[in-house]
Amino acid sequence: MKKVLDIMQKRAKQLLGEGIVNRVIGWKTGEFGYDQTPAVFTSAAELSSLVYDSFSAPNLSKYLIEETKKEGKALVFLKPCDTYSFNQLIKEHRIDREKVFVIGVECSGKVDINSLKSRGAVGVIGVEDNGEKVIAHTLYGDMEFAKDDVLLEKCRSCKGKQHMVFDELIIVNPVKEEKNDRFIGVDALDAMTPDERFEFWRGQLLKCIRCNACRNVCPACSCIKCVFDNQNSGVASKASPDTFEEQMYHVIRAFHVAGRCTDCGECTRVCPQDIPLHLLNRKLIKDMNAFYGEYQAGTDTDSRAPLTNYTKEDVEPNVISDKGGDK
Amino acid sequence: MQKIGVFICWCGSNIAATVDVKRVAEAALHEPGVVYSADYQYMCSESGQTLIKNAIKEKGLTGVVVCSCSPRMHEATFRKAAESCGLNPYMVEIANIREHVSWIHKDIEEATEKAVILMRAAVAKVNLNQSLTAGKSDVVKRALVIGGGIAGIQTAIDIADAGYEVDIVEKKPTIGGKMSQLDKTFPTLDCAACILTPKMVEAASHEKIRIISYSEVESVSGFVGNFTARIKKKPRYVNEALCTGCGICAEKCPSRKSKNEFNEGMDTRGAVYIPFAQAVPKLAVIDPTACIKFKTGKCGLCERNCTAKAIDFNQKEQIIEEKYGAIVVATGFNPIKLDGLEEYGYSQNADVITSLELERLMNAAGPTGGVLLRPSDRQHPHKIVFVQCVGSRGLRPCDKPYCSKICCMYTAKHSMLIREKYPDTEVYVFYIDVRTPGKNFDEFYRRAVEQYGVHYVKGQVGKIVNDGGKLIVHGSDLLMNEQVIIDADLVVLAAAIEPDPTAKSVATMLTASIDTNNFFTEAHPKLRPVESPTAGVFLSGVCQGPKDIPETVAQASAAAVKVVGLLSKDQLTCNPCVAGSNELLCNGCSSCEKVCPYGAISYITKEVRRGDFRRVAFVNEAVCQGCGACTVTCPSGAMDLKGFTNKQIMAEVDAICK
Numbered sequence: 001m002k003k004v005l006d007i008m009q010k011r012a013k014q015l016l017g018e019g020i021v022n023r024v025i026g027w028k029t030g031e032f033g034y035d036q037t038p039a040v041f042t043s044a045a046e047l048s049s050l051v052y053d054s055f056s057a058p059n060l061s062k063y064l065i066e067e068t069k070k071e072g073k074a075l076v077f078l079k080p081c082d083t084y085s086f087n088q089l090i091k092e093h094r095i096d097r098e099k100v101f102v103i104g105v106e107c108s109g110k111v112d113i114n115s116l117k118s119r120g121a122v123g124v125i126g127v128e129d130n131g132e133k134v135i136a137h138t139l140y141g142d143m144e145f146a147k148d149d150v151l152l153e154k155c156r157s158c159k160g161k162q163h164m165v166f167d168e169l170i171i172v173n174p175v176k177e178e179k180n181d182r183f184i185g186v187d188a189l190d191a192m193t194p195d196e197r198f199e200f201w202r203g204q205l206l207k208c209i210r211c212n213a214c215r216n217v218c219p220a221c222s223c224i225k226c227v228f229d230n231q232n233s234g235v236a237s238k239a240s241p242d243t244f245e246e247q248m249y250h251v252i253r254a255f256h257v258a259g260r261c262t263d264c265g266e267c268t269r270v271c272p273q274d275i276p277l278h279l280l281n282r283k284l285i286k287d288m289n290a291f292y293g294e295y296q297a298g299t300d301t302d303s304r305a306p307l308t309n310y311t312k313e314d315v316e317p318n319v320i321s322d323k324g325g326d327k
Numbered sequence: 328m329q330k331i332g333v334f335i336c337w338c339g340s341n342i343a344a345t346v347d348v349k350r351v352a353e354a355a356l357h358e359p360g361v362v363y364s365a366d367y368q369y370m371c372s373e374s375g376q377t378l379i380k381n382a383i384k385e386k387g388l389t390g391v392v393v394c395s396c397s398p399r400m401h402e403a404t405f406r407k408a409a410e411s412c413g414l415n416p417y418m419v420e421i422a423n424i425r426e427h428v429s430w431i432h433k434d435i436e437e438a439t440e441k442a443v444i445l446m447r448a449a450v451a452k453v454n455l456n457q458s459l460t461a462g463k464s465d466v467v468k469r470a471l472v473i474g475g476g477i478a479g480i481q482t483a484i485d486i487a488d489a490g491y492e493v494d495i496v497e498k499k500p501t502i503g504g505k506m507s508q509l510d511k512t513f514p515t516l517d518c519a520a521c522i523l524t525p526k527m528v529e530a531a532s533h534e535k536i537r538i539i540s541y542s543e544v545e546s547v548s549g550f551v552g553n554f555t556a557r558i559k560k561k562p563r564y565v566n567e568a569l570c571t572g573c574g575i576c577a578e579k580c581p582s583r584k585s586k587n588e589f590n591e592g593m594d595t596r597g598a599v600y601i602p603f604a605q606a607v608p609k610l611a612v613i614d615p616t617a618c619i620k621f622k623t624g625k626c627g628l629c630e631r632n633c634t635a636k637a638i639d640f641n642q643k644e645q646i647i648e649e650k651y652g653a654i655v656v657a658t659g660f661n662p663i664k665l666d667g668l669e670e671y672g673y674s675q676n677a678d679v680i681t682s683l684e685l686e687r688l689m690n691a692a693g694p695t696g697g698v699l700l701r702p703s704d705r706q707h708p709h710k711i712v713f714v715q716c717v718g719s720r721g722l723r724p725c726d727k728p729y730c731s732k733i734c735c736m737y738t739a740k741h742s743m744l745i746r747e748k749y750p751d752t753e754v755y756v757f758y759i760d761v762r763t764p765g766k767n768f769d770e771f772y773r774r775a776v777e778q779y780g781v782h783y784v785k786g787q788v789g790k791i792v793n794d795g796g797k798l799i800v801h802g803s804d805l806l807m808n809e810q811v812i813i814d815a816d817l818v819v820l821a822a823a824i825e826p827d828p829t830a831k832s833v834a835t836m837l838t839a840s841i842d843t844n845n846f847f848t849e850a851h852p853k854l855r856p857v858e859s860p861t862a863g864v865f866l867s868g869v870c871q872g873p874k875d876i877p878e879t880v881a882q883a884s885a886a887a888v889k890v891v892g893l894l895s896k897d898q899l900t901c902n903p904c905v906a907g908s909n910e911l912l913c914n915g916c917s918s919c920e921k922v923c924p925y926g927a928i929s930y931i932t933k934e935v936r937r938g939d940f941r942r943v944a945f946v947n948e949a950v951c952q953g954c955g956a957c958t959v960t961c962p963s964g965a966m967d968l969k970g971f972t973n974k975q976i977m978a979e980v981d982a983i984c985k
Contacts, residue, residue, distance in 0.1 A: 091917075092914070092915075092916035092917060093916060093942050094915075094916065222914065223912070223963035224911075224913070224914050224941075225912050225963060226963065227962075227964045232974075234973075234977055256962045257962075304921060305921075308921040308960060309921065
């Protein structure tokens with residue numbers, strides 16, 4: 001990983017120096033050793049604080065919406081899963097592709113600090129990934145963990161190690177593809193009775209504090225003005241506590257991003273209340289796959305998403321109700 | 328704050344017998360904004376309308392709710408009434424308490440409660456209504472007729488005679504359709520060609536008609552008065568301007584294995600051919616799947632023999648783009664495929680034929696030169712069995728549920744013609760019912776039975792077995808209550824008819840609707856039978872439902888009148904209930920453009936705020952049909968529909984749930 005970072009820094013400095021780009025979007029260390037934060041670097045000197053390690057989880061694609069409005073070209077580092085979001089934003093005309101230089105960087109999965117903490121790692125100041133194991137450096141010494149135990153949810157259900165879009169790639173150690181079934185959690189919910197499922201979600205959504213982190217981090221939630229912020233929409237966040245807000249906010253959000261969500265998993269990663277928000281999106285992805293054929297948002301920039309396309313092969317509404325759609 | 332008047336119609340006893348109209352009127356007075364309410368026996372009558380007009384004037388109403396029948400019936404009536412006394416017509420809303428309440432409920436208490444709820448929803452909407460003004464759009468004075476059978480030809484001639492340009496697009500190399508394959512026509516027995524070919528010639532020579540044959544409409548965009556069609560002209564490999572239709576190429580062509588479509592595949596034609604003697608346009612066409620030159624690169628006999636130098640192996644597909652004010656669908660029908668109906672053994676026995684094949688066998692231009700010979704051994708059949716309702720009025724998946732309507736009459740015609748020409752032939756007809764409504768129809772059928780001695784057997788055929796050249800027909804005679812076995816020489820099946828397979832794609836292209844049997848749906852089954860629900864799209868002939876020739880021609884002329892009525896206008900009033908994008912909210916994400924079925928949405932880059940240039944959606948209001956697909960797709964709620972805003976709909980839902 002150190003080697004990858006060296007190449008990243010060298011190449012970024014080169015591109016800045018040649019004037020091909022005038023800024024670099026990457027990660028820098030936050031307040032703690034484990035909260036790697038998106039950052040813009042504009043000089044070679046600044047670039048020395050660029051980091052790329054097992055905590056560099058944030059998806060940088062969404063930052064390009066604002067960055068590509070500025071003059072000149074931006075360099076961005078994208079992990080494989082981030083490239084899906086990038087493509088989707090291109091498709092929705094939210095990013096100007098001409099103003100971005102994409103460098104795809106290798107990724108073998110990012111580490112979940114909450115997992116480390118729950119396994120007893122206190123005072124984490126850094127992390128090292130040796131392929132098999134994750135070594136957490138703490139103020140009190142190093143601790144070793146099985147990698148699968150401490151990966152973020154989004155990495156445990158990784159979509160693949162291939163970059164969907166890039167101008168250049170930085171891959172030192174090619175990462176092996178591993179099969180996983182990202183719909184296991186959804187299947188478990190599907191197996192519940194409607195009452196059990198309702199109770200599950202009510203329990204989860206009651207925890208929501210409406211901090212809007214999920215929405216703000218979501219690359220599909222790129223509206224200039226969210227309906228929940230628009231006083232004229234009639235559903236804007238209300239001061240009065242009501243169960244509608246708690247129960248429906250996330251459901252409405254899931255429907256708004258349906259067909260556009262790339263399943264990047266950022267919503268679940270940033271939720272301070274540990275609500276498994278990705279399950280809502282994945283349920284819709286699973287259903288769309290079943291009804292309209294396999295579709296992965298963000299694999300390209302020009303195909304039509306199932307919900308904004310009509311074909312003769314589309315299922316009839318009765319098929320949807322046969323599958324339990326009207327229950 | 329609006330000042331709303333609520334008017335409750337009794338519709339005679341249609342509503343008043345099930346809904347306590349007084350109570351609805353009383354309840355209305357408690358709704359926000361309502362300043363007046365009244366009930367009346369017939370709100371749509373002159374005096375009912377006067378009641379509304381007077382209330383608007385005297386009470387200074389700014390909005391009106393009429394609780395009455397479906398808005399499809401009288402919305403226009405009440406809007407006009409309001410407009411006549413200065414109120415914007417779009418300030419009038421209808422609460423449908425007839426179709427949605429009184430006609431479907433029995434209990435007065437429940438029905439009244441529901442009527443009050445629907446009234447409340449309409450009032451909630453009117454409270455948010457805004458005056459709307461309709462725009463105007465120009466009418467292109469040219470019509471497109473899709474299909475060149477008798478329906479399309481008649482429609483085109485009538486439109487052209489009224490002075491408007493018409494294009495007929497026909498997918499086959501010639502116009503004429505199914506009628507050109509018929510021998511004689513009931514009930515007068517005139518020869519089909521004798522009455523059809525003058526029409527074909529008239530269409531071809533009419534200065535206002537252009538026949539675009541061997542072509543298909545590929546796509547249609549636009550809206551009533553201003554459609555744009557892309558027409559794909561398939562290559563004939565024959566230069567239309569040079570070909571004289573002499574037919575030498577067809578004579579010389581060494582490839583003779585292609586089935587002759589005109590004779591229902593009962594004889595063969597060359598790879599280059601003229602469909603039939605009276606074809607219009609009379610031009611040769613090369614079938615590249617059969618042509619030796621196309622398959623091996625060698626031959627070119629036709630090219631060498633053509634004195635007009637019309638053969639052109641390099642001809643390419645052409646696209647014609649044209650604008651039209653109105654479109655007529657006249658895509659016609661086909662007999663169904665009989666492979667699924669195994670009891671008749673159609674695919675196994677050459678001598679089990681369809682009625683359309685019999686037409687060709689009896690026609691002078693047919694494969695037997697008009698002498699009735701059975702296909703297997705070219706012998707004269709002495710015993711012929713006709714079976715009616717083959718695939719019609721059935722419940723199996725291979726059957727059609729409807730009556731094909733024409734079979735009773737043409738079977739009577741066939742049996743009569745055979746008995747007339749070959750009196751030594753015995754003719755049996757198996758039928759479920761004989762249906763002969765129509766002028767001189769029953770007389771015609773009775774002539775077959777009484778004068779020509781055709782044996783009509785009420786019952787169906789269960790099995791046909793080939794026994795050494797004889798077809799053993801097992802049927803039942805329901806009147807005698809016995810099984811009948813007939814050793815026939817020829818069996819003729821009156822196959823059900825179904826819409827042409829192109830009907831579905833044409834309907835999709837025109838956003839016109841079709842029913843479960845793929846027949847086009849009319850705007851109203853009784854009162855608007857030749858219009859489709861899509862404005863500017865009209866229906867002619869069997870594409871709308873089974874019809875015989877007289878009915879088809881009558882409907883074709885009716886469709887023409889509708890087209891002429893439309894084309895005679897210089898401008899049309901647009902629907903003001905169109906979508907609009909709030910640029911401050913629009914992300915320019917293109918979702919709305921993708922779901923718009925009318926292509927009404929495009930994107931412009933605009934300075935939304937000072938220095939903030941953004942890509943935002945732009946709705947072409949003349950093209951928008953107000954379907955609302957964009958409003959539900961828009962993630963940010965930037966897109967809204969005038970007259971049906973998200974807020975109005977939410978207000979209605981809230982009022983209902985109150």
